[in-house]
Amino acid sequence: MHDFGLPILATLALWWGSTGIIFYLDSLPRKTFPYTMGAATVLVAAALWGLVATSNHQTAGSAYGAFSYGLICWGWQILGFYMGYVTGPQRQPCPPELRGLGRFIEGVRTGLYHELSALIGAVALLALSHNQPNQLGFWTYATLWWMHESAKLNVFFGVPNLGEEMIPDHLRYLATYMSRRPMNMFFPFSVTISTVITVWLAWAATAATTPFEATGYTMLGTLMALAVAEHWFLVAPLNANALWAPMSKRQEEYSGLIEGELIALENFADRDESWTAPLPHICEARHVAQVLELVAAGAFGEVEEVKGALRTRAHWIAFEISGSRARMTPFTPRNPQEPRIVAVGRHLDRDRLMAAIENCAA
Structure with a gap:
């Protein structure tokens, strides 16, 4: 019988801690941003090396390592976006008269460079672990990417809880591309997709035959369960950002x-x-x-x-x-x-x- 408790706790701790660290670093004075990005770039280089080193190992330890490396790579992408280094060509508030497709296109342009950077990162992680038995780092990155994209689309189409208070001042224009509505048509599809994947990963974890598979599927399943929770936080009468309030100024x-x-x-x-x-x-x-x-x-x-x-x-x-x-x-x-x-x-x-x-x- 595999132990599922430790992978679940590790995933929760790494997800909460890494998100809180990003919020904290992003709330510091802007003069600290170059040093933060420099240190983060060194860290992501080490993570890429670790990803290659663990890609041909299938142990519980290598699963924890690959998951952490994928998390670090995605954290680097998010840090670059929220610090304003990799955003998009549109850096102005949404014109009030824009509606429909025009507003969507301008919304995409606010983060176009970030989206391209995220895609390049996914291709790089997939290439580094190509034909290797341990591709958990890539799938961790891909899961976090899906969580991010789904949340962005939902706040664009409209949800009650937008989380504008966590947007840094230099990206405050992003709030003008958000919509506050009780619900949007994309929400049921996005939360259903995440729920189905979560259930499948949970089944795969229980059916796993090795500690590596059990650990990997459990960590990915927990991450997808967090994606489902994040979706519901967008529409529930709760302030989910309070989870990181002590870590952000x-x-x-x-x-x-x-x-x-x-x-x-x-x-x-x-x-x-x-x-x-x-x-x-x-x-x-x-x-x-x-x-x-x-x-x-x-x-x-x-x-x-x-x-x-x-x-x-x-x-x-x-x-x-x-x-x-x-x-x-x-x-x-x-x-x-x-x-x-x-x-x-x-x-x-x-x-x-x-x-x-x-x-x-x-």
């Missing part, structure tokens, strides 16, 4: 920025055409999103700016309207506060707006 800085903007707007909102009001103690995020879309469309008067903070059953959400765009982002308040909304504009229909907001109570 960005969340604290972002929370402080939101609170400061709210205070500044409240101090400004003493004109006749400005308005501030408390929100229900617990709100339904999707109802608030619908109200914000109506406000942005001018259903309650001419609005120049709206900011606020609300609390759902799962977490706090900051929201804003600037121009014709409405945005909602999970955050963690640094100081105790009450849910509230602040609006600045002309001819505001405050009674109707307040009634719509009160209907958002959970």
Whole structure:
């Protein structure tokens, strides 16, 4: 009987730890980025050497090694993207008038160089382990690549939880290519594909005849199970990014920025055409999103700016309207506060707006 507990724990630890390290390094000052990428490049060179060295071995130890090497190679790709070294030719916010295919093409152009780099990396890993019995490093890389691509497509087509608060400042324009919707048509297909692969890998692990196969299939199966969980985190009333909050400085800085903007707007909102009001103690995020879309469309008067903070059953959400765009982002308040909304504009229909907001109570 094979031991499945250790490979599962190792996969969870390596996945959580590597993601947290990337978030931490990416939240440091930009002057540290060249040193970080330099060290990461040395590490990935060592990982490629290790991949070749373990490619003709089929032991439990070589499975752990190959999995780690594939993880390091993918981490290097992600680090290069989020630090802004390998992104794409489009580095500007999405024009508001773009819709459909045009918006999709511009969205692809924001990460085109990264996608090409990821493809080259996959080909390189496959070539290094070609015709060798241990190709776990390549399949680890390929699994992580699928998780990344599927998540990107889902946030483009629209999900409730976009995770904008984890985007670095120099890539903030990426948020304009995301859509906040209760669901999209791609989501059921993507989560079903990941679930089917997870079940098959779990079956393969239980049917394995060697420790290498059992370890490899278990680690890949656990990674795919995490992909399924990540898909559901996109639509569930949970803030999955809280898993890495202790390892990232960005969340604290972002929370402080939101609170400061709210205070500044409240101090400004003493004109006749400005308005501030408390929100229900617990709100339904999707109802608030619908109200914000109506406000942005001018259903309650001419609005120049709206900011606020609300609390759902799962977490706090900051929201804003600037121009014709409405945005909602999970955050963690640094100081105790009450849910509230602040609006600045002309001819505001405050009674109707307040009634719509009160209907958002959970």
